[in-house]
Amino acid sequence: MADVSTNSPRLILTDTNFRLWLPLFWIGLIAAAALFAPLIAPQDPLAQDLMMERLPPFFMEGSAPGYWLGTDSLGRDVLSRIIYGARIALFVSLIAATTTGIFGSALGLIAGYYGGWADRVISRLVDIWMAFPPVLFAVLLVAVMGTGLGSVIAAIALIDWTRFARVIRAETMVQARMDYVDSARIGGARRAATLVSEILPNVMPSIIALLMLEMGIAVIVEAILSFVNLSISSDDPTWGSMIAEGRGAIHFAWWVLLFPLIALFMTVLSFSTLGEGLKQHFDPVLK
Amino acid sequence: MLLKTVFVRLLTTVITLFGVAVVVFVLVRVAPGNPIAMMLPPGATEKDIAALNAVYGFDKSLAEQFIIWLGGVLHGDFGTSITLRQPVAELVLGRLPATLELSSVALLLALALGGCVAVIGARKRGTGTEVGLDLTSGAVLSVPDFLWGLIFVLVFGVLWPVLSISGRVDPRIDIDFTTNFYIFEGLLRGRLDVVGSTLSHMLMPAMSLALPLAAMIAQLLKQNLKEALTQDYTTLARVRGFSETAVILREALRNAALPTLALVGVQFTFLIGGTVIVERLFAFEGLGNMAIDAVINRDLPLIQGIVLLFAALFTVINLLVDLSYTFLNPRLRHG
Numbered sequence: 001m002a003d004v005s006t007n008s009p010r011l012i013l014t015d016t017n018f019r020l021w022l023p024l025f026w027i028g029l030i031a032a033a034a035l036f037a038p039l040i041a042p043q044d045p046l047a048q049d050l051m052m053e054r055l056p057p058f059f060m061e062g063s064a065p066g067y068w069l070g071t072d073s074l075g076r077d078v079l080s081r082i083i084y085g086a087r088i089a090l091f092v093s094l095i096a097a098t099t100t101g102i103f104g105s106a107l108g109l110i111a112g113y114y115g116g117w118a119d120r121v122i123s124r125l126v127d128i129w130m131a132f133p134p135v136l137f138a139v140l141l142v143a144v145m146g147t148g149l150g151s152v153i154a155a156i157a158l159i160d161w162t163r164f165a166r167v168i169r170a171e172t173m174v175q176a177r178m179d180y181v182d183s184a185r186i187g188g189a190r191r192a193a194t195l196v197s198e199i200l201p202n203v204m205p206s207i208i209a210l211l212m213l214e215m216g217i218a219v220i221v222e223a224i225l226s227f228v229n230l231s232i233s234s235d236d237p238t239w240g241s242m243i244a245e246g247r248g249a250i251h252f253a254w255w256v257l258l259f260p261l262i263a264l265f266m267t268v269l270s271f272s273t274l275g276e277g278l279k280q281h282f283d284p285v286l287k
Numbered sequence: 288m289l290l291k292t293v294f295v296r297l298l299t300t301v302i303t304l305f306g307v308a309v310v311v312f313v314l315v316r317v318a319p320g321n322p323i324a325m326m327l328p329p330g331a332t333e334k335d336i337a338a339l340n341a342v343y344g345f346d347k348s349l350a351e352q353f354i355i356w357l358g359g360v361l362h363g364d365f366g367t368s369i370t371l372r373q374p375v376a377e378l379v380l381g382r383l384p385a386t387l388e389l390s391s392v393a394l395l396l397a398l399a400l401g402g403c404v405a406v407i408g409a410r411k412r413g414t415g416t417e418v419g420l421d422l423t424s425g426a427v428l429s430v431p432d433f434l435w436g437l438i439f440v441l442v443f444g445v446l447w448p449v450l451s452i453s454g455r456v457d458p459r460i461d462i463d464f465t466t467n468f469y470i471f472e473g474l475l476r477g478r479l480d481v482v483g484s485t486l487s488h489m490l491m492p493a494m495s496l497a498l499p500l501a502a503m504i505a506q507l508l509k510q511n512l513k514e515a516l517t518q519d520y521t522t523l524a525r526v527r528g529f530s531e532t533a534v535i536l537r538e539a540l541r542n543a544a545l546p547t548l549a550l551v552g553v554q555f556t557f558l559i560g561g562t563v564i565v566e567r568l569f570a571f572e573g574l575g576n577m578a579i580d581a582v583i584n585r586d587l588p589l590i591q592g593i594v595l596l597f598a599a600l601f602t603v604i605n606l607l608v609d610l611s612y613t614f615l616n617p618r619l620r621h622g
Binding site (some may be wrong): 030033100124125127128130131132133134135136137139140141142144216220223224227228229239243247250251254257258261264268272273276 | 299302303304306307308310314317319419425426429430431433434437438440441444446452458559560561563564567568578579582583585590594598599601605
């Protein structure tokens with residue numbers, strides 16, 4: 001796309017650094033919460049106390065000390081559940097995004113470099129996969145594989161590999177025509193070796209940017225599956241299951257929905273801003 | 288040349304649809320839990336199970352089963368829902384209008400909203416307003432429909448309860464629908480109360496679906512408008528005394544719209560995909576909500592039918608977008 005943004009003022013807000021540091025700060029915060037959950041959480045996230053049900057957050061009348069963000073309809077502390085929920089959210093996003101990235105990028109590299117039949121088969125598979133609504137596909141896969149974190153991670157990888165495959169295929173095709181690839185081949189490198197040692201490092205920035213985006217998507221997918229009660233058991237604190245409970249109790253205890261929603265919102269926004277920021281950071285044309 | 292393009296495109300569509308059928312069949316067949324056992328009352332004998340297996344063809348090889356199943360699908364026979372005990376085709380077609388209405392309203396909202404923001408952004412190019420709009424649309428774009436829906440539930444369910452947050456129409460309204468297109472039928476029968484109630488129930492789910500797409504339209508259309516505004520024909524229009532807004536609306540928009548429409552076509556399928564969870568969130572009685580119920584109840588024939596319908600819808604929309612782009616774009620037409 002032609003660059004016509006030369007007449008836009010360059011404000012500090014559009015600066016790439018700002019776009020990278022702010023989301024990194026939030027993700028760092030969430031990661032710290034996940035790592036040190038037992039030390040930080042004021043209450044036991046699983047402890048039910050029906051005498052303490054639906055306590056409002058600290059700034060409202062009727063709140064109880066130690067229950068900063070209130071309690072849900074079983075008397076469980078909302079803040080502690082959000083802190084423990086960060087563990088599941090980050091674990092799923094890290095493992096699922098990495099699995100998806102390795103699987104999808106490998107297929108993209110093969111399709112883009114070898115072309116021919118490999119490309120035709122992989123591209124047709126991508127077409128078929130793109131015909132499924134992702135959420136429905138995820139729900140169906142988890143139903144087939146059974147609920148649990150493993151199924152959630154497998155479902156994300158099985159659905160979203162196309163995102164990596166499409167982008168990396170296109171980039172590999174561009175890279176494969178570059179002179180450095182020819183010179184490596186003339187120097188006697190085998191095709192597979194050229195792909196791994198010459199092309200892969202050059203598409204790596206795109207893979208990393210996509211990984212960030214994928215981590216945001218994984219957090220959302222896990223929350224959606226928890227929301228429809230298809231992730232891990234509903235006792236375990238996940239942001240999605242808290243949101244589902246909050247949706248049901250919206251007219252009595254809105255805080256059960258609001259606070260996990262803020263955590264989810266900020267995390268998803270951070271990952272996608274980070275992904276977009278990295279994409280622009282690595283792209284010499286957009287820079 | 289054009290005929291060949293169309294033919295190749297049709298052929299790939301058929302291959303894709305066949306692939307979709309294979310994937311759905313395999314997935315549902317490897318699912319744990321015997322569907323036959325679920326159809327029989329408790330205490331059924333081995334003989335009963337074997338008899339029903341034979342009726343449904345489960346005693347044949349997988350390849351044979353696939354051919355029998357595909358033959359049925361091609362004749363519109365999608366089997367019978369295990370939990371609802373009605374033909375899947377009937378159930379699915381009964382819910383399809385709700386989802387189509389929701390997605391169409393969402394698409395119109397996205398076009399209107401995204402179009403307005405793009406025009407304002409192009410008009411105010413180079414100012415703080417443009418930067419503000421860019422930042423807003425960037426943030427709106429990164430937040431998926433599910434989260435927008437939850438935000439709307441909180442805002443309009445708790446803070447400012449003016450809109451209903453569940454259902455498709457006010458249950459107190461007394462009308463027997465002959466079709467399931469509530470808006471369309473309400474308009475035809477002059478029942479504006481029905482149209483109003485349906486639209487007010489639909490506004491929040493439709494908005495949740497529309498916002499990310501609206502942001503995408505706003506960004507791309509603005510970019511294309513700005514490019515068009517550097518061209519000679521827009522300069523000429525300015526020289527002839529048209530105001531900047533008139534130049535944008537009368538000259539630039541026409542040329543900037545085509546690439547945006549191509550994007551909208553592709554993104555429309557993602558919007559339809561989003562209805563699955565958004566319908567669930569707002570207890571909206573469409574296909575997506577039914578699909579999640581079907582998965583929870585392990586109603587395999589129903590899941591199969593819904594997934595196939597969605598996939599066919601996606602593939603056909605993509606085909607139509609590609610074909611219309613080929614016909615509309617003069618460079619591709621003569622290429």
